[in-house]
Structure formats: C-alpha cells, structure tokens
Amino acid sequence: MMHGRGLKWWLLSAVLLMSAGCGGGQSRLAAPGVAGDASEAAIAKYDNDGDGAIGGNELDLCPALKSSLKRADQDGDGKISAAEIDERIAVWKKSGLALTRLAVTVKQNGQPVTDAEVTFVPEDFLGTGIKQAQGTTDADGVAHMRISDDPDEAGVHLGYYRVEVSKIQPSGKESLPARNNAKTEHGVEVAPDDPSLSGITLNVLSD
Structure with a gap:
C-alpha cells in the first residue's frame, strides 16, 4: 500500500500517461521549445525583397x-511579418499542448x-x-501521424x-510528382485554433 508522497507521485504519473495515451486526442506532456529567434530566422530565409515580411512568390x-x-495575416496586407509569426508561436505556447493526434x-x-x-x-x-512526424496511408488513404x-x-x-x-513503386521509382515530395508544395500549420486540427486532406498535385 502507498502512502503520502508515494501515492501522490503514482497519481501524477497516471494522469500524464493517460493524457498521452489512446484515451484522448491531445497530449499535455511538456511542450517542445521553439527557437527564440524563429520569426527573425524565417524573415531572413524567405524575405527575398527585403521589405520585412513574407508575401507573394516568397510564400511559395x-x-x-x-x-x-x-x-496569421492580422493586418490583411497579404504578407506575414515577424510579429505575426511571433503571434502564432504564442498561440501554440499558450495552449500548453506537447503534441496532438492528426x-x-x-x-x-x-x-x-x-x-x-x-x-x-518542421521548418528549420x-x-x-x-520533431519530424510520419505515417503510412491505409486502404482508405488515411495516415495517422506519429513522431x-x-x-x-x-x-x-x-x-x-x-x-x-x-x-515508391516496386522498381524503386517514385510514383508521385516531385511537387508532392522532393519539391513539395504542401505545407501546414499544426495549430490549436485550427478547426481541422484532428484531420486534414491532401490532394496529390500533378506535374
């Protein structure tokens, strides 16, 4: 029989395990950290015209x-600024979620x-x-993502x-156009305020 601190520790461990297991869609284990200069790094990488934001062809x-x-575009200018990226990161942090089922x-x-x-x-x-996540589609074309x-x-x-x-075909050749993999045009923000958080649909892009 457990008493005092031992019982409290056991209960805490059980709660953490249940929150991460199959009983719920989202985990509340410790959320991963995001680089403190993430927004500045994004602007440095993708802002090719030097206007301080990412828009137009840069978003491609x-x-x-x-x-x-x-x-993300709070001011409606069709671009994403460092401040707006910071706001999105703040939303993730505020949720307290370590990860979510998808x-x-x-x-x-x-x-x-x-x-x-x-x-x-993940964007570098x-x-x-x-962390990177992956999954393999089943007979219904559904992949359950996991780290x-x-x-x-x-x-x-x-x-x-x-x-x-x-x-990949049996011959070892990729069967889907590069727009879907090596030169992917697919992207997503996994965010707690996204109504499609629990499931998304990707349509294969043709050449």
Whole structure:
C-alpha cells in the first residue's frame, strides 16, 4: 500500500500517461521549445525583397506559412511579418499542448492513395525542438501521424511543416510528382485554433 508522497507521485504519473495515451486526442506532456529567434530566422530565409515580411512568390517557398496566411495575416496586407509569426508561436505556447493526434487523408483524382508515406518536416527556423512526424496511408488513404513508436509520441508537435507525400513503386521509382515530395508544395500549420486540427486532406498535385 502507498502512502503520502508515494501515492501522490503514482497519481501524477497516471494522469500524464493517460493524457498521452489512446484515451484522448491531445497530449499535455511538456511542450517542445521553439527557437527564440524563429520569426527573425524565417524573415531572413524567405524575405527575398527585403521589405520585412513574407508575401507573394516568397510564400511559395514556404508552403507552411502560405497555408496559414488567412490565420496569421492580422493586418490583411497579404504578407506575414515577424510579429505575426511571433503571434502564432504564442498561440501554440499558450495552449500548453506537447503534441496532438492528426490523421492525414491523401487523395488523387478523388480516390484514396494507399501505401503512401506522409512526412511532416518542421521548418528549420523553428529550431531543433519540433520533431519530424510520419505515417503510412491505409486502404482508405488515411495516415495517422506519429513522431515515433513511443506511445508518448503518437502525434504531431504544434508548428509549421513542409508536408512530403511519397509512394515508391516496386522498381524503386517514385510514383508521385516531385511537387508532392522532393519539391513539395504542401505545407501546414499544426495549430490549436485550427478547426481541422484532428484531420486534414491532401490532394496529390500533378506535374
């Protein structure tokens, strides 16, 4: 029988494990850190015209930012500034979520794509705390994203990601156009205020 501190510690451990396990969609384990200079690093990497923001063709270079333009662009100028990136990061931090469950459905011409590898590659300006996640689509074209096979990592960190979708033929050749993988145009912001947080659909882009 446990008493005092031993019982309290056991109860705390149980709560943490349940929050990360299959009983819920989101984990409240310690959230990963984001680089303190993330917004400045993003501007330095993608602001090619030097106007202090990322917009127009510059957003094509960062599909993750482009996908969140409506949510991030607070002043409606069609661009994302360092301050607006900081605001998005603040939303992630305020949520307190370490990671969240996410299902990705891959379709091509309206039909599910099976046995495709889906990889969420975090934008490097976020630093090293945000981890890559991956999943393989099933018969319905659905991939359940996870960082690793560890039950505590069955999900995705909040953050900005390039999304790569790949399907290798038996011959070893990639069957999907490079716009979906090596030169991906897919991107996503995994954010707590996104109504599609629990599931998104990606349509395979043609050549």
